[in-house]
Amino acid sequence: MPAEAAQQVEALEAQAQRLMAVFTRAGYEQVAPAVIQPAGLFLDVVGESLRARTYVFTDPDGEELCLRPDLTVPTCRLHLARHPSGNVPARYCYNGSAFRYQPGGATSAHPNEFRQAGIESFAAADREADDAAVLALIVAALRETGIGRFQLRLGDLSLFGALLRALPMPARWRTRLRHHFWRPEAFRAELLRLTSQQALAPRGVPRELIDRLDPTKPADALALVEEHLERAGLELIGTRTLSEIADRLLAQAADVRERPLAAETAALLEAYAAIRAPAREAAQRVAALLRPHKLDIGEALAAFERRLTLLDGAGVDTTEAAFGAGFGRNLEYYTGFVFEIVMPQLGPRSPVAGGGRYDGLLADVGAPAPVPAVGSCIHTERLLAVLGGGEP
């Protein structure tokens, strides 16, 4: 090992000990989840976009395994191994390697092997309080290592969820819009589709079948679809069932009969996604946008404000924090509060820490029902680079 690399390892180790001391003092149990993870479950949870960056391999027994691309999912698995329901309050911290293939080639700011020091809190009842506690602890840990000033970027997916619920539209449209929210182009395309009567008609699906399906009589659909397949000589193969096909055809039949989304509603959703404001002004800005439409998401906005107040109380100054309605991490699993801590010398593409709420993840990993969860991790090589004043 070159002397430089050995020094780096020592410095990282010393830094990690300081970070972990902060976490364990706050009552987080230090855990060491497995580096090697089952590829199937892991990739099913994180999706194909992260899979393209995950080191997957086959062991001599033919088992498909992967090197963990982050420590959140392994920590979820560890929690579920202890508590199969997942719904037992627990707080964990970890420091360990994660591995990601970097398509353009690895760099020091984006290495293919890096160490994450992080925390995860499961099954806490008070979401806003727990969100604030997790972010405050990450900030405290960064301060412990010597970080003074930083930029805080915030987002909150539950505001968008509340806005969707306040707007009149079929539930399936809300699901789609929420799903596409992170991908601006897909989101815009979906809005365009929902506002056009013509685009709402399913393309290429047998029209006479769509016309015969009555969305108010779902029980009749199965027989109609079965009859159609039989007449067309189409044999159903694979794991997707007739009733799944019938359900989607029913949704398509309902879309054809639905009034398209009002153009002003689509414009409102676009305007919401574009909001960028100081965090302290965010709630007012959202409320002002919604007022002319007589829409009220006061409860969600109050929760957002309460979280800010809790953050201030916990020593995190939010006066300069930036809110972005469309701000988010590219991981699909975030469901509520999201944040990133950015250092000017590294830039917004290489945050030194990030995290958020992911209430669906434990269920995806195997819990029988969704469990509240929030977590965050520090990119320790970047942190060391900032503290050392060197290039990351």
Add this chain to the structure above:
Amino acid sequence: MSDKLVLALPSKGRLMERCAGMLVAAGLDVVKSGAARGYKGTIAGLPDVEVNFVSAAEIAQHIKSGTAHLGITGEDLLRETIADCDERVSFLRPCGFGHADVVVAVPAAWIDVQHMADLEEMALAYRRVHGRRVRVATKYMNLTRSYFARNGVTGYRIVESLGATEGAPAAGLAELVVDITTTGATLKANGLRVLEDGVILRSQANLVSSKVAPWTDGLRALERLLVAKLSQ
């Protein structure tokens, strides 16, 4: 590495036969060196050309790494093997054989799924019902990923398949496939249908040149000569 121009040609199958015909038609007389089944050869009258006979998939690797200057292989293999294909490869000439389309095919009975846009919505519902992502069987992992991403499809996972991909849905190993097809008959026989916008690539064999191979002025002149002959 020698200072010769390395030409990589398919070593077996239909592709080899068609390439041999193409070289003969161009007046290039390839002589295999050593045993009849040897994997090296020369071209009569062009002592600075070294011919390597390797599999079509290996040709893509050689072009990618630059260990071959020129090669003839399928565009599907090149684009699958080389993520930054256009940076590393010059497509000099389509050969007019080795046609194969890389397509997205779903069970024909999925009458609600006709376009790529339907896939994402279907995948969302599938995951709710089955508790796991919809699986795509393919040997074209990279082509699949980039095409699905371009079309906004994210809710799937790839199951790598190295043979008889078209049988994966019926066997319950995957829900849909990305596979090659020439006439579509095999897909149809397996109860599958290509999506309306499901053609990822219309592939055929191509004469290509590696941009990362060790080129010299002399070798470039040789390349021009070979390409001119092969383009007649």
